[in-house]
Amino acid sequence: MAIDSSLAEMHWKHDLLGSIEVGIVVLDKKYNVQVWNQFMENHSNIVPGMIQDKCVFDVFPDIDKDWFMRKAEPAFTLKSPVFVIWEQRPYLFKFDCNRPITSPVSHMYQNITIFPLASLSGAVEQICIIIYDATNEAINRLGVQELNAQIEEISRIDTLTTLLNRRYWLEQFDLEFKREKRTENPSSLMILDIDNMKGINDTYGYPAGDTIINGLGKVIEKATRETDVCCRYEGQKFAVLMPDTPVANVEFLAQRIRRLVEKFTVVHDQINLNFTISIGIAGFIPTYTECSQWFKVADNALRQAKEAGRNNVFVAE
Structure with a gap:
């Protein structure tokens, strides 16, 4: 038993x-x-x-x-x-x-x-x-984490060029400015703008203008480094923040980008379109109290490049 x-x-x-x-x-x-x-x-x-x-x-x-x-x-x-x-x-x-x-x-x-x-x-x-x-x-x-990461990534990107959008770029610009204030490294800011964009839109239409904007975004992405912070700032204007890079180096790169764009052709509705850009450059100066001052100097350099006849690079003193 x-x-x-x-x-x-x-x-x-x-x-x-x-x-x-x-x-x-x-x-x-x-x-x-x-x-x-x-x-x-x-x-x-x-x-x-x-x-x-x-x-x-x-x-x-x-x-x-x-x-x-x-x-x-x-x-x-x-x-x-x-x-x-x-x-x-x-x-x-x-x-x-x-x-x-x-x-x-x-x-x-x-x-x-x-x-x-x-x-x-x-x-x-x-x-x-x-x-x-x-x-x-x-x-x-x-799955939720991946979806959240995708949503966060989308919120940072300009859909037309796949570069950073203005909002997120400004956040990174402010962070870099604060780092520069601590370290005083020779960083630079470059602002690019498509010349005669209004004439392009009036002649070929806004979709053609979008094709050109997209093309410039690709040129900038290929010409810059992974450490550079690139964005479509607004309309046909782009901004590139280059940490730990002196102005002399940036001027060389800006001229290279300008020449690449000068030879670059985009195709819209079987029409070949060529365009040029103007570029303003400003190095970081320790006396700046706000990042907006740095941006304003680079933007004024861009205006001077335009006033000099477009398809130019101008470096702020």
Whole structure:
């Protein structure tokens, strides 16, 4: 009768471990596997007999051994449970994602709990790891984060040129100005404007003007560095902030951009259109108290370039 009772108990425990929708792994002090339930078998394709009494790090070498042992130590020594969520570490056991083929992730995200298993003497000889499939939660959270990042990115961009828009550029300009006030580095500001834009719009229409604006945006993007902060400031006017760059270097670049634009042709409704630009340049001066002063000096330099006959570069004194 006692044997039948033991078999019955073993059966329901096995049935429980097999039907529960979480992973259950029991490890001894040497991190050898003692229990490996059906969930773990299903997702790893490793049956209990293949992993029983084997070190989990030997079977799963991609587990960060030092990290996991640090996490498990409080369970062994302090009898304290440990929790690790997927945002801290995406997974402990790298299992394939069993979501539909359209799922945006390739692996299962996991939350894990490590808790002590005390023997009759009270000593902790084993720990139990419970693995929860947190993939749905992760997909939803990551999806929201990605959407928010896309919205934030869109809010910074000028849709016609894909350069920064005026609002976001002014924020960066103000930050750079404050940095310049602290460091007094030789940074420069360049303002570019398409010559005779009104004549272009009147002759060919505003869509042609937009094509030209878009073309200039591409020239500026290709000619400047990743560290330069470029924007379509308004209408046909562009601004380029060049941190840690002296005016002499910027004047060389401005002339290069001017010549590139002079030779550049855009096509609108099968019509080849050419245009020129004027550029004003101003270096940072430590006596400026507001960034608007710096911008005004560069804008006045642009006006002088226009007054000198357009298709010019003028550097503020």
